[in-house]
Amino acid sequence: MFHLKYGEDVTEEFVYKIAPIDQACYKAEYMGQAINSVIRYRKNKRTFVFVCNEKNELVGYINFFPCGKALTDDIMWKCDHIRDDEISPDEITEYDKDENHLYMLSVAIHPDYQGTDVIKIMTKGYRDYLDRLESEGYPITDIMASAVSSDGIRFLERNGFKRVRELSDGNIVFKSERVNYEIHN
Numbered sequence: 001m002f003h004l005k006y007g008e009d010v011t012e013e014f015v016y017k018i019a020p021i022d023q024a025c026y027k028a029e030y031m032g033q034a035i036n037s038v039i040r041y042r043k044n045k046r047t048f049v050f051v052c053n054e055k056n057e058l059v060g061y062i063n064f065f066p067c068g069k070a071l072t073d074d075i076m077w078k079c080d081h082i083r084d085d086e087i088s089p090d091e092i093t094e095y096d097k098d099e100n101h102l103y104m105l106s107v108a109i110h111p112d113y114q115g116t117d118v119i120k121i122m123t124k125g126y127r128d129y130l131d132r133l134e135s136e137g138y139p140i141t142d143i144m145a146s147a148v149s150s151d152g153i154r155f156l157e158r159n160g161f162k163r164v165r166e167l168s169d170g171n172i173v174f175k176s177e178r179v180n181y182e183i184h185n
């Protein structure tokens with residue numbers, strides 16, 4: 001049986017557990033360093049949805065965060081390559097009562113759990129988390145993402161994201177208005 005954990009429910013040590021999943025899922029050029037995820041986590045803990053198995057082992061996660069205007073513009077229109085591990089904590093904001101532009105940095109499921117209900121559980125947990133943020137008065141204006149794999153493209157398109165542009169590195173920037181965000185697999 002799988003269960004969810006959220007960023008504010010875990011320690012920095014737990015966040016380091018994303019490293020083996022990243023190693024199993026991403027090509028070397030897209031693998032970040034866990035320390036950078038932890039540094040961003042220190043800035044805003046409400047940026048992860050984790051799925052664990054019955055042994056409480058991490059099997060998948062979604063990492064996202066609210067962006068300032070400069071990072072939003074960079075991701076959407078200016079940068080010719082994927083913004084990823086080099087995103088600094090200064091580019092991440094706290095959730096705002098007026099609007100929140102989220103960037104979905106990573107969606108990763110350990111290969112041993114791909115093809116199971118983990119993706120549905122994780123995606124529903126993510127959507128419920130966004131609903132909770134909105135119920136607390138933090139409106140989600142839109143969600144940006146960059147896909148680096150065919151699985152990533154499929155996940156985003158099935159969940160209502162639209163292609164915005166292709167980057168010079170061949171990756172694709174996507175965007176979803178929160179109002180249209182739905183779960184599909």
